[in-house]
Amino acid sequence: MATPAPAVAAEGLTLSYGGDPVLENVSFDASAGTALCVLGPNGGGKTTLFRALMGDLHPLAGTVHVDGRAAYLAQTERTRLDFPVTALDVALMGSLSSGRWWLPPRRSERRAAGEALERVGLGGQADAPFGQLSGGQRRRALLARALTQDATVLLLDEPFAGVDPASAERITSVFAELRSEGRTLLVSTHDVESARSFDLVLCLNGRQVAFGDPASSLGREVLEATYGSDIVVLEASGDHEVRAITVQHHEH
Amino acid sequence: MDLVDFLAAPLRSGIERHALAEVVLLGGVCGALSFWVTSFRLSYASESLAHGLLPGLVLASLAGAPLLLGGVGGVALAAAMVALASRDPRIGADSATAVVVTGMFGLGALLALSPDAPARLEELLFGDPLGVTDADLGAAAALATLGAGALAALHRPLCAVALDPPGAGALGVRPGVVRLALLMLLAAAVAVAVQGLGSLLVLAVLVAPAVAVRRRAVSPVTAMLGGAAVGSGCGVLGLYASHHLGSAAGASVALALCAAAALGGRLPARIRRGAAPASGVHRASA
Numbered sequence: 001m002a003t004p005a006p007a008v009a010a011e012g013l014t015l016s017y018g019g020d021p022v023l024e025n026v027s028f029d030a031s032a033g034t035a036l037c038v039l040g041p042n043g044g045g046k047t048t049l050f051r052a053l054m055g056d057l058h059p060l061a062g063t064v065h066v067d068g069r070a071a072y073l074a075q076t077e078r079t080r081l082d083f084p085v086t087a088l089d090v091a092l093m094g095s096l097s098s099g100r101w102w103l104p105p106r107r108s109e110r111r112a113a114g115e116a117l118e119r120v121g122l123g124g125q126a127d128a129p130f131g132q133l134s135g136g137q138r139r140r141a142l143l144a145r146a147l148t149q150d151a152t153v154l155l156l157d158e159p160f161a162g163v164d165p166a167s168a169e170r171i172t173s174v175f176a177e178l179r180s181e182g183r184t185l186l187v188s189t190h191d192v193e194s195a196r197s198f199d200l201v202l203c204l205n206g207r208q209v210a211f212g213d214p215a216s217s218l219g220r221e222v223l224e225a226t227y228g229s230d231i232v233v234l235e236a237s238g239d240h241e242v243r244a245i246t247v248q249h250h251e252h
Numbered sequence: 253m254d255l256v257d258f259l260a261a262p263l264r265s266g267i268e269r270h271a272l273a274e275v276v277l278l279g280g281v282c283g284a285l286s287f288w289v290t291s292f293r294l295s296y297a298s299e300s301l302a303h304g305l306l307p308g309l310v311l312a313s314l315a316g317a318p319l320l321l322g323g324v325g326g327v328a329l330a331a332a333m334v335a336l337a338s339r340d341p342r343i344g345a346d347s348a349t350a351v352v353v354t355g356m357f358g359l360g361a362l363l364a365l366s367p368d369a370p371a372r373l374e375e376l377l378f379g380d381p382l383g384v385t386d387a388d389l390g391a392a393a394a395l396a397t398l399g400a401g402a403l404a405a406l407h408r409p410l411c412a413v414a415l416d417p418p419g420a421g422a423l424g425v426r427p428g429v430v431r432l433a434l435l436m437l438l439a440a441a442v443a444v445a446v447q448g449l450g451s452l453l454v455l456a457v458l459v460a461p462a463v464a465v466r467r468r469a470v471s472p473v474t475a476m477l478g479g480a481a482v483g484s485g486c487g488v489l490g491l492y493a494s495h496h497l498g499s500a501a502g503a504s505v506a507l508a509l510c511a512a513a514a515l516g517g518r519l520p521a522r523i524r525r526g527a528a529p530a531s532g533v534h535r536a537s538a
Binding site for chain 2: 096
């Protein structure tokens with residue numbers, strides 16, 4: 001039986017912002033329904049990789065492949081909190097991907113946005129101003145936008161950073177639903193322990209350090225190459241039985 | 253003088269009726285546009301365009317050509333020079349813009365103060381709503397119509413880019429193209445509005461209305477409608493002040509706009525109850 005084509009893939013990918021490469025020689029693939037953790041320090045190339053997968057940054061070398069147009073969940077620190085839109089307005093922005101940008105949203109698109117808000121637990125906050133939601137609620141509103149977009153591949157940039165427990169629980173539950181629907185999730189984080197629950201892990205630090213399943217990819221050598229002196233090993237029994245945390249601060 | 257006389261006095265003159273129509277039209281479209289100028293942080297770009305087009309206005313004035321033609325040429329030249337100068341990373345966009353705009357403004361003043369130039373520098377700098385012609389009024393009406401249509405068509409992409417540029421890119425909206433479309437609309441507004449308010453004062457109508465209403469706006473549409481109302485209302489207020497106090501018309505309109513911005517900026521922000529922030533940090537699992 002033929003192997004299904006990957007939903008997301010990169011081969012020999014090298015990226016730069018016009019000067020020296022900031023991410024070199026990245027090769028990975030993920031099939032439909034896979035959750036892939038992109039692990040690395042701040043400035044390691046996680047967001048840069050996402051920009052290439054969105055088509056926002058052209059490769060210096062190598063290729064990328066994404067099934068359809070990927071949805072992107074930005075870090076909410078990069079959104080304008082004083083812009084006067086409601087949670088429903090944000091969810092409705094997902095319908096822009098249909099291409100009818102010059103026309104008001106259809107009734108079906110409004111319904112889809114309302115359902116997306118219900119799904120992320122913000123049905124009762126549809127008319128709340130985006131800037132007055134908590135950090136976790138804002139993250140969920142942006143996730144609702146990605147759901148309205150109905151993309152097969154979702155790129156989620158630090159979706160749990162600074163999120164309250166209730167929001168984190170709801171986001172985790174939606175992620176599980178999305179995977180069961182056959183959607184592919186790429187989740188960036190610098191949290192080593194959370195990476196163990198993913199199907200695949202891609203470790204970046206200006207280059208690809210490792211790619212594979214967590215059991216074989218999160219050894220001491222790989223973590224030290226990924227984080228350098230920012231890694232603190234809590235427990236170690238053999239190279240692949242490591243518990244570790246990072247001591248860097250989240251980038252704003 | 254009773255209230256009816258007070259209100260009717262400026263309407264008895266054809267010149268002042270023209271001026272009122274001009275400031276209502278320009279105040280409306282520029283007031284709505286001001287919401288996007290502040291949302292995209294383009295106040296400095298607006299000032300640069302308005303000041304940079306002075307040589308175009310002066311050359312049009314010297315040649316006896318319509319000021320609108322000079323304004324459009326001046327805006328295009330200023331925008332091209334800013335774009336060229338900004339390409340040098342050693343200078344930086346802000347410094348390049350400052351140098352180009354100051355240079356263009358100086359060139360405009362030099363041309364206007366030459367012995368052969370008609371004595372119109374004051375009018376070009378500070379504007380004269382009482383001097384608008386039928387053609388100026390037609391240009392303002394065209395700007396109001398086309399501007400309203402463009403803002404309606406671009407509304408959803410503008411919202412998406414203003415909130416979250418990278419996220420908008422993932423939705424298929426190109427932030428650079430949306431920003432360029434907004435800049436073109438801004439350039440057209442500057443080129444038309446500068447005839448009534450002058451090169452120095454036009455910035456007031458492109459920024460002040462949004463500042464006046466922003467803290468109370470619940471949506472981009474209410475912010476634009478509020479901005480349009482403030483822009484037009486302050487235009488009318490300024491002309492009435494000019495008529496009854498004998499003050500300069502363009503400066504009176506600009507002062508009314510700035511007073512509205514100062515008052516609006518002191519209003520408490522509209523806060524919705526029930527959206528209190530939650531706290532806590534959670535580590536990921538998928």
